[in-house]
Amino acid sequence: MNAVLLGYGTVGKGVEILCKNVEGIHLKQVFVLPEFENLPYFSNDGKGMVTADDVDIVFECLSGTEPANTLITLALKHGKHVITSNKATVSPNLERYVEIAERTGGSIQIEASVAGGIPFLDAILKLQKLEEIRGYQGIFNGTSNYILDQMQKNGMELSVALKQAQSMGYAEADPTNDIEGIDVFYKTNITNMLAYNTKNDAIRKPIGITKLNTEDIKMAKANDKVIRHISLSKQKDGEFASIIAPAFLDKGHYLANVPDNYNAQLIYADSFDYLGYFGQGAGQLATAQAMLANAIDTLENRERKICLNHEKKVNESILKADWIVRAKKGLKADKEQSITENESYYWFEQKDATIIDTIQAFDADAMIALWV
Known part of the structure; x- marks a missing residue:
């Protein structure tokens, strides 16, 4: 599967490091602002990256709500599997992300947004079904x-x-x-x-x-x-x-x-x-590890589906x-x-x-x- 990375800060660099250890996931491009010199690996065309036909996974490691929310929404509308650590964006928008993913066949995976490298949300999703x-x-x-x-x-x-x-x-x-x-x-x-x-x-x-x-x-x-x-x-x-x-x-x-x-x-x-x-609960490799765990689940067709069925x-x-x-x-x-x-x-x-x-x-x- 081809992947792109949004954000090249502490966690983003951790994702880049760990991607090299996962067979079956190829990190194709990184979205950064401002634009780096050694293109095409680095790019400031986030919208182009998340809508590309040959991209399956979008790792989102940006800080704050924008452009993160815009790019996550666009990626999901194009059926991508979005893996994010951005709690500031996920918290107010998760319901909408889930609805879009259900319509388009994509997914939103958020293990790294809470408790970093601790598999806390994974446990929550398992137990909640039981x-x-x-x-x-x-x-x-x-x-x-x-x-x-x-x-x-x-x-x-x-x-x-x-x-x-x-x-x-x-x-x-x-x-x-x-x-x-x-x-x-x-x-x-x-x-x-x-x-x-x-x-x-x-x-x-x-x-x-x-x-x-x-x-x-x-x-x-x-x-x-x-x-x-x-x-x-x-x-x-x-x-x-x-x-x-x-x-x-x-x-x-x-x-x-x-x-x-x-x-x-x-x-x-x-x-x-x-x-x-x-x-x-935080840190470069701990948080990146949680994101790669979600990516491996996607690669093996066993990602956890998020259901928000009640009010x-x-x-x-x-x-x-x-x-x-x-x-x-x-x-x-x-x-x-x-x-x-x-x-x-x-x-x-x-x-x-x-x-x-x-x-x-x-x-x-x-x-x-x-x-x-």
Whole structure:
């Protein structure tokens, strides 16, 4: 099969490297901006590349939504097998991509868009065909996990840990998507659609890690807790809910001991209670490996078909949890512990995510986290 590659950044170069090891896949051309000198291997004619008659597979490794969305759509309309790592594009457009692929005989494969080299979505797609997935939780962003791990182990301020993450290549120059939870929001939205076999429905915006400080780390340690940034999701009676937030986890929790920039997930279903995954959630070869795994499935005519047959709705009341909040004095809660003259910790028991609205209306700068 002939393939073209859209994007020649870190992941794109990884795809190029691994393609050389796969018999039956020939990487024909690479789309780049600006145009490279040594044509015809490099080209800035993305539309021409994805519509060429002799191209079967399109690897999409661009950042952001455009021109990625335009080129993915065009490729699918021409019956191509599109393999992408671009969660920012997949999250809002997956339903439309699936519909186009069904009409034209192409396919959209997205293993690398969530959890990098961990075969998490592959497991979701397999299990979903066998039984109802009750829910999942996980660490989906290596940058945030690295920062929190350094704060926990070495007592660093968040800003210092962030600079260290940037120096090691774990964080971008603009880390907003990572530390504000936007990256995890995209991944959670994608996972919900696949796990619950549903079309897109808006989930609550994420709580990132930017409000956490060293006092919160001390509070966690005093209670034998470890802080991690997690996505928590549940399905019940045709409805679902998700929370993306920091979590004070018991030290024995599966996710509490995930170090550095690693990711980990738990999937819940009746037949096995829970199933755990751990590994590199990002990086050049880890992400490229997931894309090549999809390509091999295509080569062998066993790619996973994505079905979004239902229109399940978000109902936040089905997912209740305990919460810890650091906010100014005067917040009504189940428990309060004074920190300073102006600030306290507060605990709320078994509240759904609408409690976030109440807290933020009282104190927009409050630190809000799960207490697990």
